[in-house]
Amino acid sequence: MSETILEVRDLVKHFPVQVGVLFKRTIGHVKAVDGVSFDLRKGETLGVVGESGCGKSTLAQVLMRLEKATSGTVKFEGRDIFGLKGQELRRLRRDIQIVLQDPYTSLNPRMTVGDLVGEPFEIHTEVAPKGDRQRKVQELLEVVGLNPEHINRYPHQFSGGQRQRIGIARALALRPKVIICDEPVSALDVSVQAQVMNLLDELQTEFDLSYVFIAHDLSVVRHLSDRVAVMYLGKVVELGTDEQIYEHPTHPYTQALLSAVPVPDPELRGRREVIRLTGDVPSPVNPPSGCRFRTRCWKAQDICATEEPPLTERLGHLSACHFAEEHPHVAVV
Numbered sequence: 386m387s388e389t390i391l392e393v394r395d396l397v398k399h400f401p402v403q404v405g406v407l408f409k410r411t412i413g414h415v416k417a418v419d420g421v422s423f424d425l426r427k428g429e430t431l432g433v434v435g436e437s438g439c440g441k442s443t444l445a446q447v448l449m450r451l452e453k454a455t456s457g458t459v460k461f462e463g464r465d466i467f468g469l470k471g472q473e474l475r476r477l478r479r480d481i482q483i484v485l486q487d488p489y490t491s492l493n494p495r496m497t498v499g500d501l502v503g504e505p506f507e508i509h510t511e512v513a514p515k516g517d518r519q520r521k522v523q524e525l526l527e528v529v530g531l532n533p534e535h536i537n538r539y540p541h542q543f544s545g546g547q548r549q550r551i552g553i554a555r556a557l558a559l560r561p562k563v564i565i566c567d568e569p570v571s572a573l574d575v576s577v578q579a580q581v582m583n584l585l586d587e588l589q590t591e592f593d594l595s596y597v598f599i600a601h602d603l604s605v606v607r608h609l610s611d612r613v614a615v616m617y618l619g620k621v622v623e624l625g626t627d628e629q630i631y632e633h634p635t636h637p638y639t640q641a642l643l644s645a646v647p648v649p650d651p652e653l654r655g656r657r658e659v660i661r662l663t664g665d666v667p668s669p670v671n672p673p674s675g676c677r678f679r680t681r682c683w684k685a686q687d688i689c690a691t692e693e694p695p696l697t698e699r700l701g702h703l704s705a706c707h708f709a710e711e712h713p714h715v716a717v718v
């Protein structure tokens with residue numbers, strides 16, 4: 386097992402819900418991330434999957450130190466990122482980068498590709514001396530599969546997939562160790578998705594990168610992930626290796642998500658059961674007592690309303706269900 390590069394413990398991010406114009410009053414909190422723990426190992430990809438609003442992007446923002454945590458710790462290479470200042474914080478800003486979902490809104494339309502990809506060098510001048518920047522930018526464009534001669538073009542002159550490559554080149558500019566990918570392919574066509582995923586895969590090996598890869602769909606992360614964390618309403622409900630999550634999931638929420646993943650083999654498809662979740666995702670301002678999934682769970686018992694199931698080893702990997710067990714008809718093999 387390789388060493389841990391990012392260690393997350395009991396991470397909490399609550400946003401206050403405020404009313405009033407002149408005198409703001411806090412009437413509650415959005416519990417966007419509510420006690421998340423995991424390790425990211427060097428060189429691995431940890432997939433983070435869950436429905437819209439479960440706290441994935443908030444988690445990403447806190448890991449990037451773009452949002453302040455309400456409580457909990459994040460250690461990068463053994464050092465608490467919230468305690469870093471000055472040079473150490475600058476170094477962190479190089480070491481952890483993010484690739485966002487929407488290449489349209491995350492790239493300034495008035496900047497050329499060269500300026501966009503080279504912008505990080507303006508802030509971290511030590512990485513590339515001024516005279517060397519153009520060459521470095523062209524090198525980066527080549528690495529992500531873009532034509533280096535297109536350095537003076539604008540984002541609108543590229544396709545969606547190419548724009549995401551620009552975003553990736555920008556994230557790579559400072560030679561980071563960790564890249565947080567927040568749904569980088571969700572806005573792309575399926576065929577383009579595969580190309581971008583392949584690129585990320587190749588870059589991981591070439592540049593010795595560790596990824597936190599966020600998606601709302603289990604099928605997207607399978608190809609790339611070594612391990613997968615499934616999130617529901619601000620919490621991780623199941624965490625395991627690729628095989629444990631896709632072939633032996635024990636949490637009902639994971640099983641429901643997995644049952645919606647298409648399988649190519651018609652024979653397997655026939656034997657699978659599609660679990661349709663009823664009811665809406667509850668509000669993260671007032672999550673259900675006990676197990677947060679209980680209002681939509683077909684297995685819920687009295688204890689589920691009174692006792693929160695901890696994320697703990699059950700049947701070989703981490704699962705947060707009092708009645709963790711395999712489901713005979715949902716595995717994707």
Ligand SMILES: Nc1ncnc2c1ncn2[C@@H]1O[C@H](COP(=O)(O)OP(=O)(O)OP(=O)(O)O)[C@@H](O)[C@H]1O
Pocket residue numbers: 400401415416417435436437438439440441442443444601669
């Ligand atoms: N700055 C903020 N202020 C208040 N609430 C916020 C803020 N940012 C996010 N939230 C709330 O926190 C919860 C989690 O949001 P987040 O964007 O992290 O979810 P997500 O899993 O990334 O969803 P999606 O799949 O739609 O991107 C949501 O209820 C959201 O409305």
Ligand code: SF4
Pocket residue numbers: 636637638676677678679680682683684685686689694705706707708709
């Ligand atoms: S703890 Fe109870 S409500 Fe929660 S997932 Fe398990 S069975 Fe369902």
Ligand SMILES: [Mg+2]
Pocket residue numbers: 441442443567
């Ligand atoms: Mg998001």
